Each structure stands twice: as C-alpha cells, then as structure tokens.
Amino acid sequence: MSSKKVIIFSAPSGSGKTTLVKYCLDQFAKLQFSISATTRQPRGEEKHGVDYFFHTPDEFRQKIALDAFVEYEEVYTDKYYGTLKSEVERIWDLGNVVIFDVDVKGGVNLKKIFAEKALSIFIAPPSIQELENRLIKRNTDDLETIKTRVAKAEEELGYAQYFDEVIVNDDLNQAKEEIAKLVGNFIEA
Template sequence: MQKVIIFSAPSGSGKTTLVKHCLETFPQLSFSVSCTTRSPRGEEKNGIDYHFISPDEFRTRIAENAFVEYEEVYNDKYYGTLKFEVERIWEENKTVIFDVDVKGGIALKKYFDDKAISIFIMPPSIEELERRLHLRATDDAETIVNRVAKASEEMSYKDQFDEILVNDDLQVAKDAVVKVIENFLAS
C-alpha cells in the first residue's frame, strides 16, 4: 500500500530536524517539497526546501486543482502540497514524508485516511519554543511574536493527530519517532 507520514508542529518545535533524521534513517522515505509564497529563509533553496512561487501563481494552481491541500496562513502567504509531488514519490515506490503546518497536517490526514500516520511534535513549553525561535535567528522580532501566538492555537489541535511526541530532549524524540515509523511501515 502507498503510505504517507505527516509531521506537524508549531514553528520551532524541532519538526524539520526530526523529519531530516527520519530521511537519514529510512531510505524508503522521500520528502514531499511543499509549495509556498513566502520568501526563502536562511539557506533555503527553491525545489529543495520549498517550491517558492508568487501569490498569483499559487491562486492559479488552486484554480487548476493542483493541490492535495493548501492554506492561506497569513495574507498572501500560502502553503500547500502539490499532487504531483505525492505522485512522483509513489512512482519511485517510496513512502511520502510531509513537513507541514498543523492545519495542513489535519487536512492531509483526512485526505489520505488509513494510508497516513500523523505525528504532532510538541515543544516542552511556549517559553522554550520562543527561545528556540530566537536562537534559530531566521525571523525578525515581529515574526517571532506572531509565531509564538500562533503556536498556542496550533497546540490545541494536537488531539487530532495519531501520535503526539514532546520534543524536550532531541535524542529521546528521535528514538521515539523512529519507533513510531517502524511500526507504521510494518503495518
């Protein structure tokens, strides 16, 4: 059966670090590159980290029904999962791994149903989340304030996910996520 693994979390929870660990651990996984209208951060590269496109191009693709799911997170800041990304990975006989925001994760789980496992990565606390965002140094102060405010709301959705992992200790979180994925792939 074609399967998908969905990772969601508030920004700064360590989700991307855990996804990268899974990709290194499981050669049968392949990363689904999301589409966004936001500008690249840090060392992000088009086609590798995201497909970076304009808001007008994003809206055109919505009209063409090119997305499995999408959301306008902030005004003109869209994120979405392109259908061709999932098809490309399944054609390689691999399992898709997603790194998406919380609402995207819920939408993907509904779309893929029993083909999917959804994993919510929790920060140990809002204070720790804010500290991590400052340390990451990829966002300005206003963006961090917005992300911290959004995190509280996003954490209220955690019970809609199959698994909830608290990323308090990175190695413990890595070990836990490997066990979850091993069980899912074996099922």
C-alpha cells in the same frame, strides 16, 4: 508492505519538526520528502525545488484554480502553503513512502484525505516559553515575527488532539528514538 503510504509531521514553528523529519529521512531509505509549495520568501540557504517550490501569490492562486493541490492553506494574508498532487504521485511512482513537513492545519487536512494510509505525528515544544527561546536563538526572524509565531503556536497546540501521535520534543535523542519506532512500525505494517 503496502504502497501509497504517507507520514505527516506537524508542529508549531520552532518545535524541532524539521530536525526530526531530516532524522527520519536519514534512518529510512523508503521515505521521501514531499516538497511543499509556498509563497513565503526563501530563508537562509533554501532553494527552489529542494526545500520548497517558491511561488508568487498569483502563481499559487493559478495552481489552486487548476486543482493542482492535495491540500493548501492561506496561513497569513498571501502566505500560502500547499502540497502538490504531482509531488505525491512522483514519490509513490518510485515505490516510496511520502513524508510531509506541514503546518498543523495542513497536517489535519492531509490526515483526513489519506486516512488509514497516513500516520500523523504532532511535535510539541516542552513549553511556549521554550518555543520562544528556540525561535530567538534560531535568529531567522525579527522580534515582531517571533511574537506572531508564538501567538500562532499557542493556537496550534490545540490541534495536537487530531493527530495519531504526539511527541514532546524536550530531549532530542529521546524524541528521535520514539519517532524511529513509530515510523518503522508504520512502514513495515
């Protein structure tokens, strides 16, 4: 197995990406999650340095100025997400494969940066309506935020073509099987 590989998961919010990333981490010991940096507020039980590195917009902009990111995106005004170079190096230094859970623009950027070292997987919802239902059921956002997320998801679906693989998460167990095969083949190659 060659070292310095990355696996990129991207999807519109509510597609089941995080569930599938956690599944991969449980299945493959060589995978290690790359903790993203963000300026958004923690949701639920999220913790700094575990789920995300939470920063103020000013702190995030300071890191941009210091060239600390592999890639970053201002998703909404003052809502930044990014991948720290130090986080990728930390995982590679342990001899592990980096797994990313990023928005679609971040996913496209990471694929360009890592090229053949990367397997990029786009998780698509069965439909926009189903996506909206999932976001409502998740009960982490108000209706206005959900409407914004659904509108963004419609745009994000257009990015699927830039990924190595597209998995439609209609049946979770089937999606898990497909992803386990893809990831296993990539890690072993």
